[in-house]
Amino acid sequence: MSPANLVEITNLNIHFGASRVIDNVSMALKQGEITTLIGPNGAGKTTLVKAVLGLLSPTNGVIKRSPTLRIGYMPQKLQIDATFPLTVERFLKTAAFASAEDRLQALQSVRAEALLKQSVHSLSGGEMQRVLLARALLRKPELLVLDEPAQGVDINGQIELYNLIASIRDRYNCSVLMISHDLHLVMAATDQVICLNRHICCSGHPEQVSTDPSYIELFGVPGAENLALYSHHHNHQHNEHGDIVPLDDEQEHDHSHCGGHH
Amino acid sequence: MADFLLFALLGGVGVALVAGPLGSFVVWRRMAYFGDTLAHSALLGIAVGVLFDINFNLAVVSCCVILALILVSLQRQKIVATDTLLGIMAHSSLSLGLVAVALLDDVRVDLMEYLFGDLLAITPDDLLWIYGGGGIVMLLIWRLWNPLLAVTINEELAQVEGVPVTRIRLALMLLIGVVIAIAMKVVGILLITSLLIIPAASARRLANSPEQMAVIASLLGVVAVLLGLYASWNFDTPAGPSVVVAALAQFLLLYSLPIRRSA
Incomplete structure (x- = not known):
């Protein structure tokens, strides 16, 4: 196990009876990084988190974690x-x-x-x-595990909560594993995003994931329906039919805004 | 004061004291039906006691503890819902007990005494069981108090925080089993759960912390026992049901008063 990793998961499978809830998942939680799990309902996010916590044992596969790892857990409800x-x-x-x-x-x-x-x-x-x-x-904790920390919190409260989590990571120097429904709200406060739908659809930096075809297939075009309130970088725009058209280089810009469309 | 009245007082007070904290857990964890199931199986313990000529108290305690263990292991099954399972076990064990007692032809067992309690028939041997068993239960609750609270708040959170959840849950069920067995003499099989939950529910009205609730429940239980015994002595009412009626009166009184709590 690499010293920079707090938890290493290799080829994890979890089956409940005949249903394969987690299908061949491999991932690592790095020291000091915030990892966000996103995915639709029933994608196995909570199951995966419970396996990391040691509350569920894998059907097969390996979860390596230091036996002295101090975990702080925040249940969904x-x-x-x-x-x-x-x-x-x-x-x-x-x-x-x-x-x-x-x-x-x-x-x-x-x-x-x-x-x-x-x-x-x-x-x-x-x-x-x-x-x-x-x-x-x-x-x-050396590792904070948060199962949908923003549940039941209004949209402004959510942004504040995610910022709080990021500042806690800086102050306590811990790693964070959290589940979220909305990539765009957590984007600014996340180092690694894992898009889960029983298996890992895609993973990487939030900007990377939000444009990944398998992410878009699951969640639709980023920002098209959701209220977007984040700092981001455009590499395309939409024409009047909603199709994606590339931006000219000089038109690219960074800004914060609040609105559904751009 | 007549000896039997003193024994009744001591027995009732002892059971009420230990029922307070455990009754609070029964209320918090919604285990009332679990308590009922264990209580119903106590009659089976009596039948076993008669059959094998074992001390009744020992037989009842063993029966409740064994049933608690069976229930814990059966909770993992997914064939029927837990409340259905509890219903099946409660009424089957009661019926089994009634049938077994009826089949013991040469022994006459006074069913009323076991179903509704016979506080005025408590013997020094019973007192030994109540204070010995109750003392051990109190000591264990004292030692396990914090993990018991943690498990009651959220079992998964407790497990991540290093609490041995399965063992604590098992310990709680066994403690409830012991208390039900020793409380049988006071209010009887059919009324035991009320002695656990009514004082605790009343205490909720006054309590701002789990500790307060446990202590107030014990005190309310003691008062209910005293009132019930008083009524039984003066108006010749059955002692066990009188204790329960007194507890109910406390509950109604406390919930009709305008009380402000901070927690």
Whole structure:
């Protein structure tokens, strides 16, 4: 295993009965890098993440991870029964051993320190995600695994959350593996994108993946339907029929904008 | 005070104390039906006890623990949903117990005593089981408190964080099995679950932390036992059901009061 890799997956297959949920996947999580898994519903993203976490064992294939690897995990959704009286503080106390100062610091790094004494039942979707992230940070992780961190968060909150994740990577110097539905929102904060549909359709830098034919086949033309709010580089434009036509070199530009079409 | 009344008091209070924290887990993890299933199997334990001439308390505890183990291993199966499985096991084990007891021709077992409890018939031997068994249960809950909470919040998160989830879950089921076995004398097979869940549900109204909920549930349980015994002594009502009615009254009272909680 290369020292720069925290996790190495080779020819991973996971079958549930007759269905092949993960089909011959090989990938590596590099030290200090943010890897984003995208793919349609039922593509096996959560299954792959659970295999990385050691919650699921492979049908065959190898997952190599250092036995001492400290993983911080943020599940997709936490359903705590309403009969369970729990403040954010007490919730964080059930995680790894940590001092009160550690807990406050973890909440501060996700900008949620004001929530310390609140009931977990009164949190909004975005606040709960931040608290979960803080809990993952308490373990001083070398690898952060985030299963759809932006779920239930509005669009502006999502962008903020992805920026927060990128800044946490810089501060904690950890690797990040996360699942996302929307490549365009995570683009700016991702080093490696893996497009999964049971097998790996394509992978690489976000710009590369967003123009890959197999990505476009799964998700359509980038930015054509989604609200796009990101910094990017055009190499084409659309004519009045929506077809792609190449741009003249001098017309290429970098900008941030908000809108569906360009 | 008559000895039997003192034994009844001590027995009831002991069971109520240990039912508080475990009942809270039953409520948080939605295991009420699981508790019922274990309770129904206790009658089978009585039949086995009579048949093989084993101490009844030992037979019932063993039966509940074995059934808890079977349920844990059967939860992985995908043939029927868990609640269907629990329903099958609950009523089959109760029926098996009733049939087995009926077949034991030379022994007369007082069914009412086991189905609804006979608090006023508690013996020093029963007290030994209640305080011995209950003490061990309390000690284990104390030691496992944090992992038990972590597993209740989210099992996968707990596992990634290094909690031995399967063992903790098994431990919880076994603890519930033991408590149900020792609580049988107090409220009987058919009413045991109520002693676990009603005080805990009432305590939720006042609690701002899991610890508070466990302690308040124990205290409410003790008060319900005292009220039930008082009613039984003065109005000649059956003791077990009187305890449950007292717990229900607490529940209704607490949920009709305007209480503000912070968690």
